[in-house]
Amino acid sequence: MSTSTSGFSLIDEPWVLVRTREGSTDEVSLRELFARAPALAEVVGDLPTQAFAILRLALAVVHRAVDGPRDEYHWQELWDSGSPPMDLVDAYLDRFRDRFDLFHPRTPFFQVADLQTAKGGFSGLEKLIADVPAGSQLFTSRAGQGLERLSPAEAARWLVHLQAFDISGIKSGALGDPRVKGGKGYPIGVGWTGNIGGLAVQGDDLWRTVLLNLVAHDQPVLADFSPSDAPAWERPPDTAAEDPDLASRPAGPTDLYTWQSRRVLLQGGTDGVTGVLVANGDKLTPQNRWRAEPMTAWRRSAPQEKKLGLPLVYMPQELDPSRALWRGLSSLLPAVAPRGKADGGEPHVTAGVVAWAAQVLERRSRVTVHATGMQYGTQNAMVDEIVDDRLRLSVAVLAVHDPALPQAALDAINAAEEGVKAVQRLAADLARAAGAGDDLAKAARARVAEQAYAGLDAPFRSWLGSLDDGTDPESARVGWHVTARRHLHRLGDDLVHAAGPAAWVGREVMGGRVSTPQADGRFRRALMEALPVPEERPTEEVGA
Structure with a gap:
């Protein structure tokens, strides 16, 4: 007792x-x-x-x-x-x-x-x-x-x-x-x-x-x-x-x-x-x-x-x-x-x-x-x-009966994830171009994904919180693409600038050459596909 x-x-x-x-x-x-x-x-x-x-x-x-x-x-x-x-x-x-x-x-x-x-x-x-x-x-x-x-x-x-x-x-x-x-x-x-x-x-x-x-x-x-x-x-x-x-x-x-x-x-x-x-x-x-x-x-x-x-x-x-x-x-x-x-x-x-x-x-x-x-x-x-x-x-x-805005939110998350994959591949390519093996390349992917999501966290919460009953879903998607591209471009630029001389020269990996310029070009194309922005938007808005 x-x-x-x-x-x-x-x-x-x-x-x-x-x-x-x-x-x-x-x-x-x-x-x-x-x-x-x-x-x-x-x-x-x-x-x-x-x-x-x-x-x-x-x-x-x-x-x-x-x-x-x-x-x-x-x-x-x-x-x-x-x-x-x-x-x-x-x-x-x-x-x-x-x-x-x-x-x-x-x-x-x-x-x-x-x-x-x-x-x-x-x-x-x-x-x-x-x-x-x-x-x-x-x-x-x-x-x-x-x-x-x-x-x-x-x-x-x-x-x-x-x-x-x-x-x-x-x-x-x-x-x-x-x-x-x-x-x-x-x-x-x-x-x-x-x-x-x-x-x-x-x-x-x-x-x-x-x-x-x-x-x-x-x-x-x-x-x-x-x-x-x-x-x-x-x-x-x-x-x-x-x-x-x-x-x-x-x-x-x-x-x-x-x-x-x-x-x-x-x-x-x-x-x-x-x-x-x-x-x-x-x-x-x-x-x-x-x-x-x-x-x-x-x-x-x-x-x-x-x-x-x-x-x-x-x-x-x-x-x-x-x-x-x-x-x-x-x-x-x-x-x-x-x-x-x-x-x-x-x-x-x-x-x-x-x-x-x-x-x-x-x-x-x-x-x-x-x-x-x-x-x-x-x-x-x-x-x-x-x-x-x-x-x-x-x-x-x-909302259940009007799914347009919920779908826009989900599309924004999916687009962000594709953008993060692009910067992950950049990190792995740069590591391999510098001579790293698979384990180090995998570690580089994990590190940059953590950085990318940490950087996107506050902007996404702010963007999600800005959506309301009067929001145009398509405009909201584009607005998020602008924000996410700006952040991920900046992160990619940092990776490229930090790449050493060996990565710029590059090397042969699985039958193809990997170097900093090639990796950077592939990254920018992938990011544009993941987070498309209408051409009429000013270039400086998207950090391109």
Whole structure:
């Protein structure tokens, strides 16, 4: 049992980190989070993934408090009101007050009160805190006293994060769990949210953000809310074993938003948390969960179809730390990756929350798509990197019925990629002309691609953000070609100027001669083909 002597109510005690619309940071209770939502910019956290996990918890509360929204009309009423219906939110939170007590003797929040192992005892807080590198405590600011004790507020944030994003690997073997062998709980995978490339749509304040991710219950293609869908605190308290009705779950989004991937018990009380016991919880595989999980994009997986013997398998579209969000825009746009056609085998399916925002907002509105995810290391047993990326864009780019502007955005990305290929070939040709082998030429391609995309990143985000309902798609394409050509020409010029005398002389490579002048000429022709600009545009505009 926990050593708590008194409770810590997440409803009343401040524990959620937020940023106000003025830019300051504050710590608020769950009740205050909603009451102040119109004056708050967003939930923040000790890590971006922590903020995403807490946002999902808040969505589960609002879905259940308002019993919906039932349909788009109900949603519009909530939107037009400008603030949360605090009478409903307060009544709902009070109804489940005991389940939001971090140290409740029988039903501690997101924990199992009598969790224990055969040997007894607790582990250190490094099992709870995700930003402590495994076996590398010299490289974290939490070494020493930072790992000895956490305040209840910080422990609560990390507890929500652990249930969402915990690493895989061997866990403590809990008494009462028939899966335990030799006192150990063998891997069941990462926490549910760690499987997905998290996507949320951000509005101008936190209440708008909540609503933009609050899909109506009559939209089963976007988010399928079954009658039994309920968050963890409405379900019977967990035991050490897997949930007995696991085969019929997840029941819907609120079930997934609060999925209990682990069985946990904190050691401590209101004066601080000093240890934690973490055991395996409810295992959940990611295949074909797209109707229940609206906060990620999905991709069709031929390997999974072959492995499982199924005609159609969708997997979450994970986020790549080395690839900016805009480069994967094709999987986000409802016009290109429609959820309504997923059963027909579309290669990509956009996130339900993105499709919802496109459906309920006017085309002239602007939103931010916020991507948050975690990349794991060897056997998913350690954290490698965290993805935190945002794109500000017009709802017109998310439009379904008029795909001209979304297509222009995709064409711009494809053109940029072809332009980068051109400068990559230039880098490889110059390396070979100087006498480099295949390995060095390949390394040169990789280096210049990184430079090229880094240089295109800010201009593309600015260009994408400039698109709106009145934009002419063709003019927008040409404008992007001008910008991208200017940057890539400059990068190519730098490579040519840096080429040494040997590269200018050149050499024979695979039956043909490679030299700086030849490589440069080929590069300029390839760039013109990748990023064409009408002849009437002044030459100096394109950096030619």
